[in-house]
Amino acid sequence: MPTDSVVHQLAIRAGNKLRDARxxxxxAESCTGGMVATAITDISGSSGWFERGFVxxxxxxxxxxxxxxxxxIEKHGAVSEPVARAMAEGALRNSRAQVSLAITGVAGPGGGTPEKPVGMVSFGWSNRLHTSVETLVFKGDREQIRVQAATHALRGLLALIDEKER
Structure with missing residues (x-):
């Protein structure tokens, strides 16, 4: 399945910024199943700025x-900001990277609850000094939710890189 064009374009932008910032x-991906890593590794030369991906x-x-x-996980559930934070920080601890992103959510069509509906996705971004987290609820089918999650994760990565460059 080809990566969504918005995800691909954001991956290119992120790669350029990561490369420039060295x-x-x-x-660390859960509900997106490596969609971000796929978009990144579709780019020639990404080995210069992509250290590894955990699914x-x-x-x-x-x-x-x-x-x-x-x-x-037992206390907060896999889809939660504390787990997204731990995933982002764990990806850094278990790699040589300086920045990370994490995605964990309920892509559907099943698996949702009133507290954690289908489309709920928690994100984490870390640069070893600071980790930020956010939870959003996306609408759509499984594929649409996964693409929206990958898109949002890459946009958050771009913001993290811009913040680090200041």
Whole structure:
């Protein structure tokens, strides 16, 4: 499946900024299943600024691969800002990157609850000094939610890079 063109264009912009700032990126993705990493690695030369991507779809993978405490997932649920923060920070701890992004959500069509409806996605962005998190609820089918999540994650990455350059 080809990556959405908006996601691809944002990945190109992020890559240019990362390259210019001499930063490496690590990603930790759950509901997007590596969509951001795919958009990035579709770009020739991305090995110059993309260090690695973790697809941590299961709770066990989040714990084993990037060190998200199981107790944190149990207390807040996998789709939560504390888990998104832990994913972003864990991606950095388990890589040589200087910046990271994390995505965890309910892409649907099932799996939603009144507290965490289909379309709810939590994000984390970290630069080793500061981690920011945000949760949004997107509308649409599974693919639309995943594309919107990847788009938002890359926009947040661009903002993080701009912040770091100041």
């Amino acid at each position: 930063l490496m990126l690590a990603t 941590t779809y299961s709770n066990q993978a989040k714990t084993e691969m990037i060190g998200v405490p199981a107790e944190l």
